[in-house]
Amino acid sequence: MTAQGKITSSFDAEKARADFEILARQVYGKPLAYLDSGASAQKPRIVLDTMRDFAQSEYANVHRGVHFLSAAATDRYEAARRTLQKFLNAAREDEIVFTKGGTEAINLVSYSYLAPGIQPGDEIVLTVMEHHSNIVPWHFLRERQGAVLRWVDVGDDGSLDIEALDAAITTKTKLVAVTHMSNVLGTVTPLKEIIARAHAKGVPVLADGCQGAVHEVVDVQALDIDFYAITGHKLYGPTGIGALYAKRAHLKAMRPFNGGGEMIREVMKDRITYADPPARFEAGTPPIIESVGLATALDYLMAFDRKAVAAHEHDLLTYAREQVKQFNWLRVIGDAPGKGAILSFEAEGMHAHDLATILDREGVAVRAGHHCAQVLMERFGVASTSRASFALYNTRADVDALIAGLHKARGILV
């Protein structure tokens, strides 16, 4: 591998980069090196344009009016659902529930699927590398209903031990809730194997796909997964929208979460009947413009050879790892085989926030802190880390800016 960045795939990152106007801006007079897509990705022009065009020409509320615009908007909203169906390869479009994000998707499973049947002592299996959004909803069930959280550790390299996970699944287990890709370590979990092991014991599986769906091709049918949560804004789409994939049989058995318009069949003074899924779980006016934006983002992403995109992101990770080897004061956290394009590290003598402040002034945007993964921080004995996360629009120049910034920070702080 050379520093010039030999093109190893059919994916042209420079060309894709031009689709993201914000990446051309400067911060503090320096070119922007945006390495925080793991927190939120930038949006390509076509997503922004399509949302604006839709709002200017076809917008109205959905599923309500009989008028022209309402019909047009409803068509677009339901078409967006089919785009998500395609993206996740769901068997049916009504297995896709729009939510306001990944967090709401997981909370929906907690409230509507798991909570009604939870007895004290029932167990939920999680890994220590979960994001708080895949921890706190289960803590609610612990606090309120006496559920027990069973934690599966990761190895020092951040990899998940499938045998340890298997051993944690008992006759009391009601759900395995596991990330598809760790937002700190980059570890990609062996979902197919996890699901096979859990199903062998009759236990359903939820995957937090907020990171995983961005970097991996997801096929919910091939996985045979029960629940898969995604968020729009990490997928180059807008904020305020996400989705839950759930098997039809689960959705039909689930009680409503939020109550309001759109989710009912009939409301009387003394009784109420609910709409069928997915409408049952989409109370109130949904994120309509955002649904169109998300569908556009997914079409944008699917138009690429996604394996080539993943190879490009992985090349950046490998390049960055090679570069940081020169720093004997830097410890990379997360080194699992096949990990995704996330580089978390701790730097001796430099607190993550000081480092991030100095990098910021060099135009380099990284995340510093606990990454909403305090259980994992505890596992690795750190209060916080710095994290560079790579997206399809990043190039080796971004990595070079990070490395130069690290040199500079060292010079200032140590």
Next chain:
Amino acid sequence: MDNALRELYQEVILDHSRHPRHHGVLENASHKAEGYNPLCGDRVTVYLRLDADNRVADIKFEGRGCAISQASASMMTDMLKGRTATEADRLMTGFLHLVKGEDASDLLEDDRERLEVMGGISEFPMRVKCATLAWHTYRNAVEEGKNAVEEGKNAVEEGAT
């Protein structure tokens, strides 16, 4: 290096953060409080011994954090020691104004000169909480920390700046 960064990470600040003054547990504390910044996970514990006139007879802090929070805590302990409650109040109010880039002319001239090194933080709004954590924890120790010494509790979360 750009000027704002040079201002922020002055040698005085780095020296305080590398070699914090009054660092450790104050064995005969009369008041204490714990501060926590949920954004970064940094923690600080401030121990005080207030004499009969509410003068800060002794003060120490414990904890780990970024250069800004450590330097701020270290300077704070240096400057608060020996002050009466009223003097300490004035100092803290002035400090909070200073790091937010507001008018800090109510500070005594000596204090203003010593605290000037922290003024650079006002250019970094995302970092103001790092600088104020120890001070808010100190205030919490004075106000509610008397029983905390016996009960082993009293926590403040760095929400407001």
